[in-house]
Amino acid sequence: MLRQYELVERVKAYEPDADEAVLNRAYVYTVQKHGTQKRASGDPYFSHPVEVAGLMTELKLDSDTVVTALLHDTVEDTLATTEEIERLFGGDVARLVDGVTKLSKIEQMTENERAAENLRKFLLAMSEDLRVLLVKLADRLHNMRTLHFIKREDKRKRIARETMDIYAPLAERVGMYEYMREMQLLAFEQLEPEAYATITGRLAAIREESGAQVGQIALEVKQALAEAGLTVEVSGREKHPYSIWRKMAERHVSFEQITDIMAFRVLTDSADDCYTALGVLHRHWQMIPGRFKDYISTPKMNGYQSLHTSLIYGGSMRVEVQIKTHEMHRTNEFGLAAHWAYKQGGRRPDGQVGWLRDLVEILDASSDAEELLENTKMAIYQDRIFAFTPKGALFQLPKGATPIDFAFAVHTDLGAQAVGAKINGRHVPLRTQLGNGDVVEIIKSNSAEPQLSWLGFVVTGKARAAIRRAVRMKERAEVAAIGAKLYEEIVERLPGKVGKKALKDAIKRLKLSSEEELMHAIGSAKLDDRDVMEALMPGSAADLPDPDQWPKQKRAIAIRGLTPGMAFKLADCCHPVPGDRIVGLRLPDKGVEVHSIDCLTLANGIDADWIDLAWDKRTDGAIGRIRAVLFNRPGTLAEMAGIFAKNHANVVNLEMTQRDDPFHTYECDLEVRDLAHLTRIISALRASDAVSQAERI
Numbered sequence: 170m171l172r173q174y175e176l177v178e179r180v181k182a183y184e185p186d187a188d189e190a191v192l193n194r195a196y197v198y199t200v201q202k203h204g205t206q207k208r209a210s211g212d213p214y215f216s217h218p219v220e221v222a223g224l225m226t227e228l229k230l231d232s233d234t235v236v237t238a239l240l241h242d243t244v245e246d247t248l249a250t251t252e253e254i255e256r257l258f259g260g261d262v263a264r265l266v267d268g269v270t271k272l273s274k275i276e277q278m279t280e281n282e283r284a285a286e287n288l289r290k291f292l293l294a295m296s297e298d299l300r301v302l303l304v305k306l307a308d309r310l311h312n313m314r315t316l317h318f319i320k321r322e323d324k325r326k327r328i329a330r331e332t333m334d335i336y337a338p339l340a341e342r343v344g345m346y347e348y349m350r351e352m353q354l355l356a357f358e359q360l361e362p363e364a365y366a367t368i369t370g371r372l373a374a375i376r377e378e379s380g381a382q383v384g385q386i387a388l389e390v391k392q393a394l395a396e397a398g399l400t401v402e403v404s405g406r407e408k409h410p411y412s413i414w415r416k417m418a419e420r421h422v423s424f425e426q427i428t429d430i431m432a433f434r435v436l437t438d439s440a441d442d443c444y445t446a447l448g449v450l451h452r453h454w455q456m457i458p459g460r461f462k463d464y465i466s467t468p469k470m471n472g473y474q475s476l477h478t479s480l481i482y483g484g485s486m487r488v489e490v491q492i493k494t495h496e497m498h499r500t501n502e503f504g505l506a507a508h509w510a511y512k513q514g515g516r517r518p519d520g521q522v523g524w525l526r527d528l529v530e531i532l533d534a535s536s537d538a539e540e541l542l543e544n545t546k547m548a549i550y551q552d553r554i555f556a557f558t559p560k561g562a563l564f565q566l567p568k569g570a571t572p573i574d575f576a577f578a579v580h581t582d583l584g585a586q587a588v589g590a591k592i593n594g595r596h597v598p599l600r601t602q603l604g605n606g607d608v609v610e611i612i613k614s615n616s617a618e619p620q621l622s623w624l625g626f627v628v629t630g631k632a633r634a635a636i637r638r639a640v641r642m643k644e645r646a647e648v649a650a651i652g653a654k655l656y657e658e659i660v661e662r663l664p665g666k667v668g669k670k671a672l673k674d675a676i677k678r679l680k681l682s683s684e685e686e687l688m689h690a691i692g693s694a695k696l697d698d699r700d701v702m703e704a705l706m707p708g709s710a711a712d713l714p715d716p717d718q719w720p721k722q723k724r725a726i727a728i729r730g731l732t733p734g735m736a737f738k739l740a741d742c743c744h745p746v747p748g749d750r751i752v753g754l755r756l757p758d759k760g761v762e763v764h765s766i767d768c769l770t771l772a773n774g775i776d777a778d779w780i781d782l783a784w785d786k787r788t789d790g791a792i793g794r795i796r797a798v799l800f801n802r803p804g805t806l807a808e809m810a811g812i813f814a815k816n817h818a819n820v821v822n823l824e825m826t827q828r829d830d831p832f833h834t835y836e837c838d839l840e841v842r843d844l845a846h847l848t849r850i851i852s853a854l855r856a857s858d859a860v861s862q863a864e865r866i
Contacts, residue, residue, distance in 0.1 A: 170216045171223045173197075179226035180235055187232040195236040195258060202247040210318040217311060218242055224307035234300045237265040241304055244270045268301035269308065302339065306348050309336045313355040329359035344472050344500065350409050357411040368410045371424050376407070383407070386482060387433055390450070390490070394435070397449045402436040408489075432489040436498055440465055443492045447476050450490060454480040457487065465497075467555055467563070472500060554605045569628045570603050576611045577632040584635060586613040600626040618643065649685055652692025659691075659701050665812040665853025667705050675704035706852035708845060728753075728763065730782040736760030739791065743768035744866065746791040748844025753780035792821055793847040794838050797854055798862040801831045805859035812853045813839065816846070832861055 171179075173196045180187045199218050206214035222238035236258055243249035244266060255263035313332055319325050333356040340349040358365045383405040391403040408430045417424065437443050443465060450456075460479035468474045475493040482488050556564050556575055564578045572592070577584030589612035590597055603609065619639040627633055660667050672684065679696065681687050690696045730753065731737060737753065743765045745751050750766040755778040763782060764771055799805040813820055819840040827834035841847045847865065854863035 170212075171219050176219070176222060176226065176235070179223070180232055183226075183229045184232055191236060191258065192232060195239040198249075198257065199239045199243060202243045202249050204247075206246065208315065208318070209320070210315050214242075214246070217315075220311050221304065221307045224311065225304065228303065228307075230300070230303060233259075233261050233265065234304060236262050237269065237300065238304050238307065240266050241269040241308060265300055265304065269304050299343070302343065306336060306340050306345060310348055310352060313352055316355060316359060325359050329356040332356045333360065344469075346473075350411075353411040354409065357414065361414065364414050365410060368413055368424065372407050372410065372413075372430070375430070383431060386431070386488060390433060390435065393453045394446050394449055397445065399442055399446055399449070400438060401442075401446065402495075403433060405431060405433040408432055431486075432491065434498070435490060435492045436495050437492065438494065440494060443476050443494065446492050447478060450478065450480060450492075454482060456480055460489075465493075469565070474500070554603060556603050556605075556607045556609050559608060559610050566603065567628050571601060571626055571628070572597070572599050572603070572609055572611060573623050573627050574629040574632045575603060575609045576613075577627075577629065577635055579611070581631075581635050583611055583613060584632060585619050585639060586615060586617045587611050588614045588617045599623070645689055648692040649688040650692070652688035652690065655691050655698075656688060656701070659698050660705070662698075663702060663706055663853065663856070664816040664849055665706065665856055666808065666858075667856050668858030670858060671705050671856030675701070678704040706849070706856045708848040708852050728782050729785045730780055731761060737763055740764045740768065740770065742770045744792055744794040744838070746793045746841055746844050746847055747784045748847075751782045751784065753782045754778070755780060790840055790842055792838050793841045794836060794866040795847070795851060795854070796826075796834065796836050796862075796864055796866050797860055798832050798834050799860055801828075801833050806835075808857060808859040809835075809854065812850065812857065813837075816850045816853060818846070818850055836866065 173193060176196060177189055177192050180192060181189065196219070200215045203213070203215040203218075208214050208217060218239050218241060221241065222235050225235045225238045240249075240254060240258070240262065244251055244254070251263050251267050254266055309332060312328070316325055316328060319328075332352050337349050337352040337356065340346075340352060387403045387405040391401060394401050394403075413424070413430060416422075435446055437446055457479040460477070462477040465474045465476060474497045475491045477489065477491055479487055479489050554566055554568055554570065556566060556570070558564070558579065562579075564575060566574055566578060572590030573584060573587060576587045576590075587599065590599055590601070591610040591612070592601060592603065592607050594608070594610075619636045621636070621640050623636050624633060627636065672687075676682075676684060676687055679687065679690070679700070681690065687696075687701075691701060728737065728751070737760055739745055740762050745763055745765040745768075751763050752766055752771070753761040753763055755761055761780060762777075797809060799809060810820070820837060821840055822836075822838040824836050825833055826836050839847070839850065841850070851863050851865060854860045
């Protein structure tokens with residue numbers, strides 16, 4: 170484990186102006202916060218962030234990134250907070266730490282959902298600052314180096330699979346091949362232990378048999394190039410065990426049938442020397458047709474540049490040769506990290522490379538965890554071909570890509586409007602697979618829309634996510650249209666006209682975000698009619714009596730708690746109706762006056778005896794009084810009267826009590842059946858655009 174002074178010296182070696190105090194403070198902070206925590210290996214937990222910081226210094230990254238590496242686990246695994254880190258180390262470091270920090274475990278989430286949410290947050294943070302990715306890759310690499318200390322095999326395999334599917338391809342996509350190869354090797358050892366042991370054993374046997382063969386071939390290559398006047402460095406190595414295993418699986422061949430297990434690297438001083446060296450090698454040894462690739466004139470998406478060729482050595486042995494400049498090699502091994510270390514013109518990459526923009530679009534378009542993980546893997550883990558627009562713009566796509574994939578790669582709107590395609594000037598079906606170097610022209614129509622059948626042949630994550638999203642939106646619109654028709658039927662059954670204000674209030678009561686969401690909920694049967702009626706007009710869903718059975722112009726009132734024959738009257742101040750809690754006041758020479766329990770007269774105090782009363786079941790109707798504030802425009806009074814009629818309420822008295830343009834205030838006495846009936850009328854009034862306010866008096 171790096172000591173504190175060693176870490177500081179490393180940073181100062183390539184960044185002399187680095188703030189030594191901040192580095193020291195971050196080192197001490199992570200040691201203190203992680204305290205006595207232990208890793209599976211038994212080492213102190215803080216050894217992990219220190220080693221990750223050491224990996225950042227090997228990449229010669231700026232001091233903020235090194236500090237982030239030291240602190241990257243503090244928020245997740247200790248009591249430290251993002252606010253505290255911002256206060257102590259600045260907003261830039263806090264933002265980077267938050268980007269690297271995984272989401273805490275969320276209960277009731279599946280393993281895939283947790284992985285997807287962590288990946289979602291990570292990719293969004295990475296899209297803003299690629300240093301998040303560099304720290305995360307170093308974090309994962311060190312975790313993989315110590316993976317064998319974890320006792321549970323299922324956990325080791327889960328971490329290894331995640332590394333193989335997500336982090337190794339991400340390392341490859343940003344050109345960090347050293348990280349990619351080591352991650353793949355360590356993950357391969359856990360996922361396929363028998364294959365790993367077999368291949369590494371075979372390689373060891375070949376190494377023992379061939380002895381200095383790698384060195385001999387490298388020497389012959391160097392001599393041939395030196396005779397042509399080229400100054401080069403040549404090195405050889407055995408192929409990566411995982412690369413050999415994947416080749417065996419793809420070609421369905423045995424280890425003995427894999428002939429190109431040796432690879433050589435030729436480093437030159439210039440790009441011109443690369444092409445000269447290629448010609449020399451092809452003259453000295455027979456090249457294998459179809460195995461030559463020029464990544465100098467057409468770099469990979471991650472910036473990788475090199476010439477690749479395969480030669481036949483000694484009559485039967487196949488060897489792979491990569492030819493590149495020293496500068497290309499440095500960039501190829503450390504990718505975007507090299508750009509951070511060796512910035513040109515004072516500018517550093519902003520991280521918005523094409524494939525990363527695609528990933529961010531996939532985040533927006535994916536509807537669930539499974540879909541996000543599937544589309545992300547497709548976007549970052551496939552071999553590439555190159556295709557061109559008619560104007561010469563270059564796009565890299567996975568092998569097997571179709572014109573639809575190409576259209577979505579150019580622009581999401583172009584993919585959505587595609588109706589046909591030309592490849593190299595010839596009309597082709599949309600499911601046609603593209604070849605390397607094809608010129609693709611997309612024929613579009615403004616009235617077109619993505620088809621569900623396209624999912625049967627598209628291969629890019631971006632295209633699949635966009636198609637699924639468009640199909641979902643179309644289905645949602647169709648369901649919402651059905652919901653709108655059902656909504657009209659529901660409104661017809663309400664005891665009053667529904668205005669925009671009532672609809673807006675109903676959406677809030679149902680905790681929905683928009684009218685479209687309400688219609689979709691109705692159409693998909695997530696809400697029943699009663700719920701919608703109650704939200705639009707509280708109390709309206711109660712069963713109304715049959716109009717023919719409604720008592721006309723009469724009231725039968727019976728109250729329990731009074732001595733038979735005792736006189737009583739319903740108080741004019743509160744107009745109690747059946748359903749209200751009531752009390753009686755015994756007044757001298759006036760009998761008993763019946764009030765609702767929340768009457769203001771009772772609250773103000775009155776000198777009388779109180780009697781506990783209740784409505785008898787024989788009670789059938791009473792007079793309720795309401796106050797309604799109407800907009801002063803033609804038809805509003807008629808609309809209020811219509812609400813009364815629709816609710817079978819007889820108007821006993823109607824009086825305008827206030828004129829205050831543009832409003833008129835009315836007090837109405839209505840014959841109602843009970844409190845629920847009166848409440849339903851008030852809800853209907855409040856739902857009407859003709860009424861500004863309505864309340865019971």
